[in-house]
Amino acid sequence: MAKIAYILLCHKDPDAIVRQARRLTAAGDYMSIHFDASANPAHFKAIKAALEDNSNVTFARKRIRCGWGEWSLVQATLYAVQAAADAFPRATHFYMLSGDCMAIKSAEYTHRFLDENDADFIESFDFFESDWIKTGMREERLIYRHYFNERTHKRLFYAAMNLQRKLGLTREIPGDIQVQIGSQWWCLRRRTIEWVLDFTKTRRDVMRFFRTTWIPDETFFQTIVRHVVPEEEIRTRTLTFLMFTDYGMPVTFYDDHYDLLLSQDYLFARKISPEADDLKRRLGLLYAAEGVQFQISNEGRSLFKFLTGRGRIGRRFATRFWETESTLGRERELLIVICKKWHVAKRVLERIRQVTNVPAIEYLFNEEDTALPDLGGIQKTMEKRHRHRRALMRMLFDYFDTDRLIVCMDPENIDLLNDFASDRSVTRMLEIECHFTDDYLTGHATRVGLAGDRTSSETLERLLPTIRNDMIFESDRIRDAGFENHNRMREHASVDNNADALADFLSIPPDKAREIADTDYLFAD
Template identity: 80%
Template sequence: MAKIAYILLCHKDPTAVIRQAERLTAVGDYMAIHFDASANKQDFQEIKKALASNPNVTLVRKRVRCGWGEWSLVQATLNALAAALAAFPRATHFYMLSGDCMAIKSAEYTHRFLDNDDADFIESNDFFESNWIRTGWKEERLIYRHWFNERTQKKRFYAMFEAQKKLGLTRDIPADLQIKIGSQWWCLRRRTIESLMNFIAKRRDVKRFFATTWIPDETFFQTLVSHLVPQDEIRARTLTFLMFTDYGMPVTFYNDHYDLLLSQDYLFARKISSEAHDLTRRLGLLYAAEGVQFQISNEGRNLFDFLTGRGRIGRRFATRFWETESTLGRERELLIVICKKWHVAKRVLERIRQVTNVPAIEYLFNEEDTPLPDLGGIQSSLEKRTRHRRALMRMLFDYFETDRLIVCMDPSNLDLLNDFASDRSTTRMLEIECQFSDDYLTGHAMRVGLAGDQTSDDTLDRLLPTIRNDMVHESDAIRDADFHNMSRLRETATEDQNAEAIGSFLSISRDKATEITRTDHLFAD
């Protein structure tokens, strides 16, 4: 059975450290604590005194002063690992934690999870090929030497970098290593840790190399584990649930996140607010609990993106300067069908094609696989289509050799609707208003990743009103835009009313419009 030695690096809040150590060792697991050498000495003494009688806790004697982005964080981890290896010979796994982490599964579940998969859990993305580093330095982290802390010695840090760059003082990466990068929150097996410690004892050149790289805690363990362990024994993921805002700051969890955290496919979560006393209490009791069943839905990140995104109303992509004065053409007519239920819009679109023979394209700005002709690559991705929407639409008019074209759009595409409505061409819109049952909203939440098969009824009860209100908000925003040439096809309207709306939208006779509205199961889910 798995027995975990938790590796805890901390520098403050001795009370929280003591409680965390007591909780995680109460069921037979272990903990090695490295308390920052630059932290308050009295805090360290408080921890030492409180945990002195706990045989499952060891305090790292060889403490170092840690700084963000420095080798010192790796060295502190290595010191803690050495202490844990010596103190806990029965430990099968070593799990990296911070003082802001808490278990979101029981020890019973955690041990069973590790027993069922004999592997190392560590993010290990290719340093150069992956998009893990989104902004800032990349190879500069490695090929130049970094002796100073970027946050506390900024002038020296950048002065040394510029001097090396000017003089061309770059260095080679150790030839036998493929540099990997990922989160520092990993869980490794004992034999992996032992192999790693033996490797760096023999390969001092590797340790020297990483000791002067920048932010080595994101590359050192990730690279060496991939070098030492067969790839089929590595799960390139972390078992600690953490999210970041658009500004690169960690998302903090509060009291009302308890159910969400338990439903994620992770063992721990970071960061738990120091003010979330009820969350801390409930998670603290959870680790020692027995017989707890967890419904894993894993929708946390999608929910976060959805809920934070609701507050951002604006244009996702600015118009390029060379497109500012572009137009689809004064003589052209763009017909836009707007509907949240895509299957309903596609059904209407297919019937319009049959009755009018006007070229029609489905959700080209929402679905990557919408059938489109080869237009030289501009159609290859949703991002390109959206960024160059007017150019794309001009090319589609030319391709079909027509002055009338119908497209489908989601109500959330308000920026696109505004852009096309402001064009010199004639733009007509048809909004299809549908009824949204709870069953439909549940299915929608699952399709877009806001919920899963295991999402609890309680979570859905809280989520569905938010989704419904979001859809209402999108429709209201379209109404507030007060577009010209706007028609509405309503599920609750009569056949005559809908025929009038279709006729106005397509500029066709009443008979042809009625032929479209009489389509069987037009609004069916």
Template identity: 75%
Template sequence: MAKIAYILLCHKDPDAIIMQAERLTAAGDYMSIHFDARARKADFARIRKALADNPNVTFARRRIKCGWGEWSLVQATLNAIEAAVDEFPRATHFYMLSGDCMAIKTAEYAHSFLDAQDKDYIESFDYFESDWIKTGWKEERLIYRHWFNERTQKRRFYAMFQAQKRLGLTREIPSDIQVMIGSQWWCLRRRTIEWILDFTRKRRDVMQFFATTWIPDETFFQTLVRHLIPEDEIDPRTLTFLMFSDYGMPVSFYNDHYDLLLSQDFLFARKISPEAKELKARLGRLYAAHGVQFQISNEGRNLYKFLTGRGRIGRRFSMRFWETESTLGRERELMILVCKKWHVAKRLLDQIRQVTNVPSIEYLFNEEGTPLPDLGGIQATLEKRTRHRRALMRMLFEYFDTDRLVICLDPTNLELMHDFFSDRSVTRMLEIECQFTDEYLIGHSYRVGLAGERTPKATLERLLPTIRNEMTYEADRIRDAGFARYGRIHQTSTPEENADKVAEFLSIPWDQALRITQTDHLFAD
């Protein structure tokens, strides 16, 4: 039967750490704690004293000062792992946790889950081929040496980077490893952990390489596991449920998220809000409970991808735009219809096509199957279209032999909108503002995989405000961007009122615009 050694990295709130250790070891599991050396000595002494008589708790033998993005986080983890391996010979699995994590399943469930498959659970995707890093530095994290903390020593951090870049002081990645990347929250088997520790003692070259990479906690274990373990013994997922906001910050969970968390296909959740005292109390009692049945609705992974895919587009670095030296053409007009309800935009686009004969294309950056002419392969995939967006648009203008073109974009494509509006061509935008009923939002959550047939009604009711707020936020971001030549039509406005904006958008007479806005059932779901 599985027995878990939890590897806990923490730096604050000694009372919460003590409670977490007592809860998780009460069911027979273990814990190895690394308490940041930057933290107050009195807090650490308090933790040591409270847990001194617990045989299932140990501490890293050497505490170090940790900093975000530094090697110190990996070294602290290794120190805690070494203590756990020595102290807990019966531990079968090692699970990485932070002080903000809490179990959302019972120990009984967690042990059965781990017993069911002989696998390591760790996100590990190809560093260069995957899109795990959405924006900002990629290759620069590895080929340059990083000695300073980007957050606390920003001037030194960037000065050293610029100096190395100017002098061409790049370095090679160790030739026999393939760098991987993923979440730092993993669960690994004992054999894997022992092989990793053995590797760290033998391969000083690899250790020296990672010690001066940037944010190595997202690459070190992920790379070594793939290097040491057969692919069919790795499940490339985390067992810790976490979500990110549009700012790249972890989403906190509150008291009313209890049922939502329990229905997810994960063992732990992060981050639990410090104010969610009722949630903490209920989850605290859960781990040691027996006979609890969990109805897994399984929308957790899709919900995670939905928010993380957007949330990792943080604002620490500006967006990367491809081919900024190119232009669509000064004399050309690109007209962009923006609408969350794609079927509404497509109806309006079809009517525009009939009334004006202006070439128009549906959601070419959102739907792989959008009909497009053969443009030599650049149109083949969404990834290619987005990467070579300006080249693609120039080729479409030329293919249709036109200076005017209408396309549709989803409100999430804000970076594309910024890029097109920064071009020397004339860019116009018309946002179609629709109303979203609960029935529509529920259907939307099914279509995009945020919910399934077994999702509890209570979970759906809590999910609806999140989706509605997400759509509102997308629209607000577009309006806050302050685009020139921007207009908006409303579902609640009359065709005559909307015709004013359509006429301005398309530069056509008002009576033609009215024919477009009078489209039958334009806003119907």
């Protein structure tokens, strides 16, 4: 059975550290602690005194002062890892933790998971090719030598880097390694840890290189593990659940997040609020429990993105400066079918094609695999389609050699609707209003990742009204925009009323519009 040596880097809250060590070692696992040398010495003495009788706890042989972004964090980790490797020969896995982490599964589940998955769990993405770094420095982290801390000595940090840049004092990355990047919260097998420790003793050139890189805790283990372990034995993910806000700050979990955390496909979570006493109590009891069955739905990140994103929907989406003077063409008509139920819009579009022969394209701004002609690459990704939307539409008009073109859009695309409505061309809109049952909303939540097959009924009961209100809000927002040439079809309206809306939208005779509206399966789920 798996036996875990937890590697804990900490600098505060000695009582919480003692509780965490006792809780994790009570299940037969181990812990190696590095307590920051710059922290309160009395706190370290209190931790050592409280845990001195616990043979499953050891401490790093040497304590150093740690600074964010510095090599000191990696060195402290190596000291704690070496102490654990020496003190606990029966440890099969080494798991990196912080004082803000707590288990969100039982010890029984955790050990079984590691027994069934013979692999190393560590995020390791190509440093230069991946998009793991969202903002800030990239190659500058590596090619320049960083001797100062950016947070505590900002002027010296940037002055030293700018001087190296001015003098051309760049350096080469060791030729036989491919730098990787990822989260520092990893879980590695004993064999891998031994290989890494051997690597640090034999490859002094690589150690010198990483000692003066910036934020090496995101690159050192990620790179070395990928270098010494076969790729098929690495799972490029972390077993610690953590999320970040749009501002790069870690999301903090509180008492009411208990059910959410348990449903995630992770073993630990970071970071737990110091004030979340009930959450910490319940998670502490959970780790020691036996026979607990976990319903994994794993919707945490998508829920967070959905709910936080709702607060930003009022932002104006301005046109790009290079598109200010662009237009689809004064003589052209863009016909937009707007519907939340994509299958309904696609049926309406197919009937329109059959009756009118007007070129029609489905959800090109929402579905990556929408059938599109080759337009020189502008159509290949959703990012390009949105960024160059007017140019894309002009090219589609030209490709079909037409002055009338129909496209489908989701009601959430208010920025696109505003942009096209402001164009010099004629823009007509047909909004299709549908009825949303609870079963449909549940299916929708599953399709977009807000829920899973095992999401609890309690979670769905709280989630469905939010989704329903969100759909209503999207429709209200379209109405409030006051678009010209805006027509509506309704699921519960009469065929005659829907035919009138279609006739006005498409500028076709009433009998042709009725032929489309009278299709009996248009609104079927």
